[in-house]
Amino acid sequence: MLRKVYLSVIGLLGASNASADWTLNMPRGVTELSAETYALHMQVFYWCCAIGVLVFGVMIYSLIRHRKSPGAEPATFSHSMKAEVIWTTIPIIILLILVVPSARTLIKLEDTRKPDMTIVATAYQWRWHYRYQGQDVAFYSSLARTSGVARRLDSSIDPFTVENYLLDVDNPLVVPVGRKVRLLLTSNDVVHSWWVPELAIKKDAIPGFMNETWFKADVVGTYRGQCAELCGMDHGYMPIVVKVLEPQAYAAWLASRQPTALQSADTN
Amino acid sequence: MTSAVMDAHHSEEHHGPAKGIRRWLYATNHKDIGTMYLVLSLVMFLTGGAMALVIRSELFQPGLQFIAPNVFNQLTTMHALIMVFGAVMPAFVGLANWMIPMMIGAPDMALPRMNNWSFWILPFAFLMLVATFFMPGGAPAAGWTMYPPLVLQTGDAFPYLIFSVHLLGISSIMGAINIIVTIVNMRAPDMSLLKMPMFVWTWLITAYLLLAVMPVLAGAVTMLLTDQFFGTSFFLAAGGGDPVLFQHIFWFFGHPEVYILILPAFGVISEIIPTFSRKPLFGHDSMVYAASSIAFLSFIVWAHHMFTVGMPLTGQLFFMFSTMLIAVPTGVKLFNWIATMWRGTMTFETPMLFAIAILFLFTIGGFSGIMLAIVPADIQYHDSYFVVAHFHYVLVPGSIFAIMAAVYYWLPKWSGHMYNESLGKLHFWLSAVFVNVTFFPMHFLGLAGMPRRIPDYSTQFADFNSIASVGAIGYGLSQLLFVYVVIQCVRGKGAKATSEVWDNPKGLEWTLPSPAPYHSFEVPPKVSSESAFS
Numbered sequence: 001m002l003r004k005v006y007l008s009v010i011g012l013l014g015a016s017n018a019s020a021d022w023t024l025n026m027p028r029g030v031t032e033l034s035a036e037t038y039a040l041h042m043q044v045f046y047w048c049c050a051i052g053v054l055v056f057g058v059m060i061y062s063l064i065r066h067r068k069s070p071g072a073e074p075a076t077f078s079h080s081m082k083a084e085v086i087w088t089t090i091p092i093i094i095l096l097i098l099v100v101p102s103a104r105t106l107i108k109l110e111d112t113r114k115p116d117m118t119i120v121a122t123a124y125q126w127r128w129h130y131r132y133q134g135q136d137v138a139f140y141s142s143l144a145r146t147s148g149v150a151r152r153l154d155s156s157i158d159p160f161t162v163e164n165y166l167l168d169v170d171n172p173l174v175v176p177v178g179r180k181v182r183l184l185l186t187s188n189d190v191v192h193s194w195w196v197p198e199l200a201i202k203k204d205a206i207p208g209f210m211n212e213t214w215f216k217a218d219v220v221g222t223y224r225g226q227c228a229e230l231c232g233m234d235h236g237y238m239p240i241v242v243k244v245l246e247p248q249a250y251a252a253w254l255a256s257r258q259p260t261a262l263q264s265a266d267t268n
Numbered sequence: 269m270t271s272a273v274m275d276a277h278h279s280e281e282h283h284g285p286a287k288g289i290r291r292w293l294y295a296t297n298h299k300d301i302g303t304m305y306l307v308l309s310l311v312m313f314l315t316g317g318a319m320a321l322v323i324r325s326e327l328f329q330p331g332l333q334f335i336a337p338n339v340f341n342q343l344t345t346m347h348a349l350i351m352v353f354g355a356v357m358p359a360f361v362g363l364a365n366w367m368i369p370m371m372i373g374a375p376d377m378a379l380p381r382m383n384n385w386s387f388w389i390l391p392f393a394f395l396m397l398v399a400t401f402f403m404p405g406g407a408p409a410a411g412w413t414m415y416p417p418l419v420l421q422t423g424d425a426f427p428y429l430i431f432s433v434h435l436l437g438i439s440s441i442m443g444a445i446n447i448i449v450t451i452v453n454m455r456a457p458d459m460s461l462l463k464m465p466m467f468v469w470t471w472l473i474t475a476y477l478l479l480a481v482m483p484v485l486a487g488a489v490t491m492l493l494t495d496q497f498f499g500t501s502f503f504l505a506a507g508g509g510d511p512v513l514f515q516h517i518f519w520f521f522g523h524p525e526v527y528i529l530i531l532p533a534f535g536v537i538s539e540i541i542p543t544f545s546r547k548p549l550f551g552h553d554s555m556v557y558a559a560s561s562i563a564f565l566s567f568i569v570w571a572h573h574m575f576t577v578g579m580p581l582t583g584q585l586f587f588m589f590s591t592m593l594i595a596v597p598t599g600v601k602l603f604n605w606i607a608t609m610w611r612g613t614m615t616f617e618t619p620m621l622f623a624i625a626i627l628f629l630f631t632i633g634g635f636s637g638i639m640l641a642i643v644p645a646d647i648q649y650h651d652s653y654f655v656v657a658h659f660h661y662v663l664v665p666g667s668i669f670a671i672m673a674a675v676y677y678w679l680p681k682w683s684g685h686m687y688n689e690s691l692g693k694l695h696f697w698l699s700a701v702f703v704n705v706t707f708f709p710m711h712f713l714g715l716a717g718m719p720r721r722i723p724d725y726s727t728q729f730a731d732f733n734s735i736a737s738v739g740a741i742g743y744g745l746s747q748l749l750f751v752y753v754v755i756q757c758v759r760g761k762g763a764k765a766t767s768e769v770w771d772n773p774k775g776l777e778w779t780l781p782s783p784a785p786y787h788s789f790e791v792p793p794k795v796s797s798e799s800a801f802s
């Protein structure tokens with residue numbers, strides 16, 4: 001407990017080397033579209049910065065220059081058609097500059113045609129179920145036991161000692177690198193949302209609906225996310241872990257998850 | 269404010285306020301009702317704020333320390349409902365009650381008895397809402413957005429939630445009717461529509477928004493009620509219904525609601541900035557057109573809250589374009605305020621400080637709003653702490669700051685006494701600093717991947733969460749200073765206020781003595797060219 005307080009104090013002082021893995025910005029991600037999303041995010045962010053510097057600059061100048069000072073008389077103007085036209089037109093032009101690349105990325109994002117494989121994800125309160133279409137592979141994916149124990153109100157386990165606290169599952173979703181994976185999403189009870197920031201995918205899982213989205217991970221690795229739509233008591237405890245493997249490793253994993261393989265593993 | 273308003277009674281009054289509790293229970297006077305609205309709003313602000321402090325304490329560090337996850341969800345839900353419907357909306361209605369008759373040269377509101385009813389519904393609605401904490405299953409915990417099917421899992425609180433939303437809606441609709449009728453019928457004879465002060469204008473537009481969308485909300489929650497108790501399946505997939513339909517209806521209410529919460533704030537700062545710049549409001553008419561276009565656009569952008577539900581591509585494109593368009597009239601307003609300050613002779617009393625902070629901080633909320641309009645980026649931001657940062661930046665240093673600015677600005681007119689200026693400034697600086705300490709780090713949390721509405725989080729989010737929590741405690745405690753300053757002023761501890769209060773402000777309210785007489789204008793005043801705003 002003391003250590004936690006101490007860490008927080010360190011964090012407050014800005015010397016945040018205590019937990020070094022905090023980030024300030026959206027991840028660039030590991031798909032083509034996550035990189036495009038990141039670029040859009042940075043583009044609109046830089047526009048906002050530029051506008052901010054300009055507008056706040058003018059304001060600060062005015063606040064200093066146009067203070068009440070002895071002998072100063074306020075101006076009396078209150079209309080200017082020219083100014084109104086200028087500051088209506090320029091924002092429209094900036095918005096047009098922003099909207100074109102956004103629309104382009106959005107169109108790609110919605111193009112779920114010709115996938116290499118399809119996975120059906122079904123949300124439950126409070127875990128995920130994955131079924132690999134055309135394969136005999138299906139499993140639940142729930143919060144890892146280590147986090148599950150530590151998260152209790154009276155656990156007295158320091159979350160900093162738990163690896164990937166609240167972001168770890170028993171059975172991760174496993175996909176091959178460089179393949180277009182189509183994800184079909186639905187829910188068994190309430191609305192949930194499947195979000196993995198590194199894949200730049202967030203899509204709601206809605207009962208009675210089948211939503212689709214896709215990703216193609218270009219880098220081998222483990223990517224973590226969480227349910228993003230409030231889904232009840234344990235909304236904070238249904239993480240998503242996606243493991244991206246080399247094709248051979250993926251094939252081996254797939255074979256090990258076939259019912260026959262699991263059965264022989266059980267009898268051993 | 270009791271003594272202050274009573275003081276105003278001179279021998280020529282034909283009748284004054286009733287004595288004791290009857291004055292408030294049977295109130296029909298716009299000032300008394302306005303006072304009650306403002307007091308209720310303050311109480312709800314402190315209640316919702318206390319909930320926020322429990323939430324932020326729990327989030328101070330990872331791991332659960334104080335409350336169970338279901339209680340956490342109840343607190344986030346109730347915090348939002350209370351702040352939106354209990355703190356911000358009644359505060360603006362209270363300001364409208366106090367100020368609109370005085371600003372348009374009327375004796376009172378047009379429909380005083382309805383005014384009484386629309387106020388007195390509220391305490392009961394909120395008592396019922398807060399009582400749900402003590403019911404089996406606890407308070408509503410499905411978020412203030414009440415999405416089905418989750419909201420249908422609410423315990424015994426469910427029908428009380430629906431009924432209190434109905435009551436709040438009825439109250440808002442009656443308040444809106446009263447404001448529209450007053451503005452349309454009771455203006456001083458030579459005050460044409462375009463001569464009206466901006467606060468009156470923005471409230472007129474807001475009142476129409478309320479009339480248009482509160483019935484939509486009432487319809488949506490009624491459908492929830494029948495789904496739960498009468499066997500319908502509007503939103504239940506198992507019976508052929510559609511859970512997403514609720515989201516569409518809710519946000520068709522919800523987006524105009526956002527502007528219901530902010531347009532009166534725009535009105536307030538359009539009054540304050542000219543006064544302390546000693547210059548007329550720049551582009552009065554274009555401000556009116558900008559507010560009207562914001563109101564119109566607010567009806568065709570609702571699905572920008574739903575980019576992840578799986579809409580058709582063309583739908584997403586449409587809502588992206590329409591949402592970005594809102595930036596244009598909002599920008600016009602900002603630029604007009606800056607042009608009002610430009611080459612004025614500014615002084616920085618507390619109301620002006622708050623107004624200037626709004627220009628800076630609301631603009632930051634506007635920037636994150638533009639970012640949220642970019643659909644691919646929104647897919648990352650949606651339901652993350654980035655959104656929490658965004659809407660708190662428009663609501664706290666937008667609406668709440670504007671309410672406080674308005675109180676500082678008009679309190680001398682209401683009470684007849686000046687507030688303590690140095691304490692007011694201290695309150696401003698504490699609020700302005702802590703509001704940023706609280707909400708700015710939330711941008712980073714959201715971008716780093718922290719979802720909203722979670723009671724516990726992974727360790728990499730720890731630092732910014734503890735900073736935000738410290739900011740929240742600081743902001744919350746600073747508001748007690750505000751309560752103190754207001755109470756001291758109302759008790760007559762400050763210097764006597766002149767009728768103008770400030771340095772030659774424009775507007776009819778400043779032609780009345782301070783404190784303002786019980787019946788504002790017994791005889792319609794002349795609107796001279798100096799006292800009108802255009």
Ligand SMILES: [Cu+2]
Pocket residue numbers: 123126191192193227228229230231235238
């Ligand atoms: Cu969920």
Ligand SMILES: [Cu+2]
Pocket residue numbers: 522523526569570572573
């Ligand atoms: Cu909206």
